[in-house]
Amino acid sequence: MHIQSLSIQNFRNLQPSRLHFSPQLNIIYGNNAAGKTSILESLFILGHGRSFRTSRHSKLINYEQDSFTLFSELYSHNVQQRLGVQRFRNNDVNVRLNQEPLAKLSDLVSLIPIQVLAPEHYELLTKGPSGRRKLLDWGVFHVEHSFLKRWQACQRIILQRNKLLKGSLSYKDLEAWDSQLIPLSDQVNQYRQDYCDSLSPYFHEIASQFLPDVQLSLEFYKGWQGKDLESLLVEQYLKDKKLGYTQSTIQKADLKILSGKRLAADYLSRGQQKLVTTALKLAQLRLAQERGQQYPVFLLDDIGAELDENHQKLLLNFLAKQPEKQQIFITCVHLDPLKSLINRYNNARLFHVEHGAVSIIEASEMNAQ
Numbered sequence: 001m002h003i004q005s006l007s008i009q010n011f012r013n014l015q016p017s018r019l020h021f022s023p024q025l026n027i028i029y030g031n032n033a034a035g036k037t038s039i040l041e042s043l044f045i046l047g048h049g050r051s052f053r054t055s056r057h058s059k060l061i062n063y064e065q066d067s068f069t070l071f072s073e074l075y076s077h078n079v080q081q082r083l084g085v086q087r088f089r090n091n092d093v094n095v096r097l098n099q100e101p102l103a104k105l106s107d108l109v110s111l112i113p114i115q116v117l118a119p120e121h122y123e124l125l126t127k128g129p130s131g132r133r134k135l136l137d138w139g140v141f142h143v144e145h146s147f148l149k150r151w152q153a154c155q156r157i158i159l160q161r162n163k164l165l166k167g168s169l170s171y172k173d174l175e176a177w178d179s180q181l182i183p184l185s186d187q188v189n190q191y192r193q194d195y196c197d198s199l200s201p202y203f204h205e206i207a208s209q210f211l212p213d214v215q216l217s218l219e220f221y222k223g224w225q226g227k228d229l230e231s232l233l234v235e236q237y238l239k240d241k242k243l244g245y246t247q248s249t250i251q252k253a254d255l256k257i258l259s260g261k262r263l264a265a266d267y268l269s270r271g272q273q274k275l276v277t278t279a280l281k282l283a284q285l286r287l288a289q290e291r292g293q294q295y296p297v298f299l300l301d302d303i304g305a306e307l308d309e310n311h312q313k314l315l316l317n318f319l320a321k322q323p324e325k326q327q328i329f330i331t332c333v334h335l336d337p338l339k340s341l342i343n344r345y346n347n348a349r350l351f352h353v354e355h356g357a358v359s360i361i362e363a364s365e366m367n368a369q
C-alpha cells in the first residue's frame, strides 16, 4: 500500500499544504520545531484515527482553529481510496472513505497499515508492558482480523467480571462469565504466541546485525504463569474479590525482550535499547513483507537521534535494501547522512519544512543543500 497525496489544514503548526509523495522514499527535513514530526503524525492518523504522540485530539488542532482536516489519496490492496479525517475540539470526528461516512475507526487500521518508529518509542523496553503488548497486538491484528473481535470481547467480559466480583457470594456467580472468557483468552493467547514465534527469527536476524555482541530473543508472556486459566480463576477467586479485579487476564500479557536469560532492559545502554526497538519494528515490517500482506507504510521520526555513525549507517543500509513496494517516510534535521540513501532511489522525494511551511526540493537541488 502507499499514500499518494495528503492535504493538511489547521494541523498543529503546519500551513495548509498539499503534498504528493513518492511511493518509495520520502525525506522530510528541517530545523527543530519546524513541523516534521507533525507531518508524520498526520500520516499516522490516516491509519489509526489518532496520534502516536498524544491521546488528546484537541492538541493536534492548530491553536487558533476549531478543527483540523486531512485528506488523502492512497492505494490500499491496489485500489485507490480517498480518505478524509476531520476532528473538532469537542472530540467529534468525521471520517469519510470515498465520500461515505466511516462508522468504525478500527476499519482504518486494517485498510491502511502504518508502522511508526519515533523517539517516543525508545523507552519501549524500560516502560511497562503496555507498549510492548500494543506492538505485539498491532502485528497480530494485521495477520488475524478476527483477533480484534475476540480481544474486545475479552475486555468486555473482564470488565463485567470485575464489577460482579465485589457483590458475588461464591465463585459460582462468575462461572457463566468465565466459561466465555476462558476460550476467548486461549484464542487471543494463541494468536499472540504464533505471532511472537513468527517474528522471532526476523528479529534475531536484524538485531544481530545491529547489536552483534548481544544475544537477544523474544519471549511471549500470556499474562499469568503455569496453570491453565480455568484453574487459576477458581483458585484466585477470593483474592480477586478482595482486590476488586481479576488478576490473571490477557491484559497482563507482555512481549519480553531477553538478553540471554535476563531482561534486556536491565543491561542495555540507551543507544542499544533504541537499536533493539528499531530491530523489532523492522522485523515486523519484514514479516509483513514475507507473508505477502500489504506492506505497512513505515514512518521513521528523527532518524539520526542517539545513534552513532556506524549504527546510523547500518540502519540506512537496511533501509536501502527495502523492496520496491515499500513506502518509507523519514524525518531528520541533517540531510547529509541520508544523501547516499536518497541517491539509491530514483524517485525519492524531499520535503523541506520551515516554520510550518512545507516545500518540495528537487533531487537535483539536493546536492547543493
Ligand SMILES: Nc1ncnc2c1ncn2[C@@H]1O[C@H](COP(=O)(O)OP(=O)(O)OP(=O)(O)O)[C@@H](O)[C@H]1O
Pocket (backbone or CB within 6 Å): 011, 012, 013, 014, 030, 031, 032, 033, 034, 035, 036, 037, 038, 039, 058, 059, 060, 061, 062, 063, 064, 302, 333
Ligand atoms: N496545536 C498546535 N498549534 C500550533 N502549533 C503547534 C501545535 N502543537 C504543536 N505546535 C508547534 O508545532 C511546532 C512543530 O512541532 P514538531 O514536533 O512537528 O517539530 P519538529 O520539526 O518535529 O521538531 P524536532 O526536530 O524538534 O523534533 C512546535 O513549535 C510546536 O510548539
Ligand SMILES: [Mg+2]
Pocket (backbone or CB within 6 Å): 036, 037, 038, 301, 302
Ligand atoms: Mg520532531
